[in-house]
Amino acid sequence: MTEKDKYILVTGAAGRIGGQIAQQLAEKGHRVLGTDRFPLRADAKASFEFAQADLLDGPLVEKLVSGSNAIVHVAANPGPSKYTPPGVAQDWAAKSPIGLEDVTAKDLLFQNLESSYNVFESAVKHGVRRVVFSSSAFAMGWSHDPSGYVPQYLPLDENHPPLPHETYGLSKFLGEGIAEMLARAQRTETKTAFVSLRFTNIIKRERWAELPWEPPVGATKQTLVLWAYTHEDDVLDAHLKALEAENINGHTAVLLAAPTTRFKENTMDLLAQQYPPEVLSKIEFKRKLTGNDGLIDCTKAKTVLGWSARRWS
Numbered sequence: 001m002t003e004k005d006k007y008i009l010v011t012g013a014a015g016r017i018g019g020q021i022a023q024q025l026a027e028k029g030h031r032v033l034g035t036d037r038f039p040l041r042a043d044a045k046a047s048f049e050f051a052q053a054d055l056l057d058g059p060l061v062e063k064l065v066s067g068s069n070a071i072v073h074v075a076a077n078p079g080p081s082k083y084t085p086p087g088v089a090q091d092w093a094a095k096s097p098i099g100l101e102d103v104t105a106k107d108l109l110f111q112n113l114e115s116s117y118n119v120f121e122s123a124v125k126h127g128v129r130r131v132v133f134s135s136s137a138f139a140m141g142w143s144h145d146p147s148g149y150v151p152q153y154l155p156l157d158e159n160h161p162p163l164p165h166e167t168y169g170l171s172k173f174l175g176e177g178i179a180e181m182l183a184r185a186q187r188t189e190t191k192t193a194f195v196s197l198r199f200t201n202i203i204k205r206e207r208w209a210e211l212p213w214e215p216p217v218g219a220t221k222q223t224l225v226l227w228a229y230t231h232e233d234d235v236l237d238a239h240l241k242a243l244e245a246e247n248i249n250g251h252t253a254v255l256l257a258a259p260t261t262r263f264k265e266n267t268m269d270l271l272a273q274q275y276p277p278e279v280l281s282k283i284e285f286k287r288k289l290t291g292n293d294g295l296i297d298c299t300k301a302k303t304v305l306g307w308s309a310r311r312w313s
Helices: 016-027 058-066 091-095 105-125 167-185 205-210 232-244 267-274 299-305
Strands: 007-011 032-036 049-052 068-073 130-134 193-199 251-256
Touching: 007 016, 016 032, 016 068, 016 232, 058 068, 058 105, 068 105, 068 232, 105 130, 105 167, 130 167, 130 232, 167 193, 167 251, 193 232, 232 251, 232 299, 251 299
Parallel strands: 007 032, 007 068, 032 049, 068 130, 130 193, 193 251
Antiparallel strands: none
8 A cells, every 4th residue: 555545544434423533534634444343323424434343453553543644543432430449439420520431440441441452553553643542531530429539730731640549530541641651661763742632521512511510529529620611613623633733753742621621610719528627628729720720731732732622602
C-alpha cells in the first residue's frame, strides 16, 4: 500500500464521538476507515469506510492498523463501572449524575487495556506517525464516593499525579502508560508520537441548556473532576488538532475543560462544603480562584495543541 492509499483509522466509530470524528475527517478530504465492535446505525451519516471488528482480536487489529498513517483511538467502555470498589457504598453509584457501565470493574479494566495495547503496539510496529488517544480526566481521580478524591493542589494540571479511584480512570491512566512505554522503547525507522486527551465529562449539544447544574452539595455532591465539563464540539476540535499538531514526540497528555465549573455558585464556597476545614487546608492553591472558576488548568492544551474551549456556560 502506498502512502497516498493509507487512511486515518478511527476506533469507536459507531459511537457518537468516534463517528463524528471520522465524519469530520472525511469531510476534510481524508481517507478514513472507521471501526467498532458494533455496526453503524442504519441512520448514521457516514461518508467514511467502515469495518466491524473487535479490538481484543490482536491479529485483526494489526491488519486494520497496517494500512493507516494516523489513528484516533476512541473505542472503550466509556465510563466507570456501576459496581463500586470494596467498602464504597453502592448507593453512591445510584446517585451518580453520569451514566455508569453495566460491566464488572475487572472486565472494564482488562477490556480497555487490551484494546489499547493492541492498537498502540500495532501502530508502533507499522510506523504510524500519530496516535490520538481518547483518555479521560477521570484518570486524575473520579470516585464513586464524591469526597474520596482529594487533590494535592488546585487547579489541576498535567503535573499533578493521577490518583484513580476506580477502574475506568485506571484504564485510561494505564493506557497512557502503555503509550509512554512504547514511545520510549520504539526503535523503528518511523517514530510514532502519541497524544492522550484527558477531556472532562462531555456535555452534548442537546443538553447544553441544562447548565448550570444544581450546586454539588448534600445528595448532589460530586467528585471534583465532575465539576468540570467540555462541550462535545470542543472535544471533537481537540482530536482533530491533536492529529495535526507539530513538534510532538514520544507521548504527551493534555487536559481539556471549559474555564468554569458547571455551577453558577462561587467555587471556593463549594469547596468549603465539599471538604471539612482540616482537609481543605491541606490543598495548595496555585492561583486565586474567583467566581465559578474551573478547577482544571488547560494551559498545556493551548500551548501544545493550540486548543482552548470555545463553548462554555
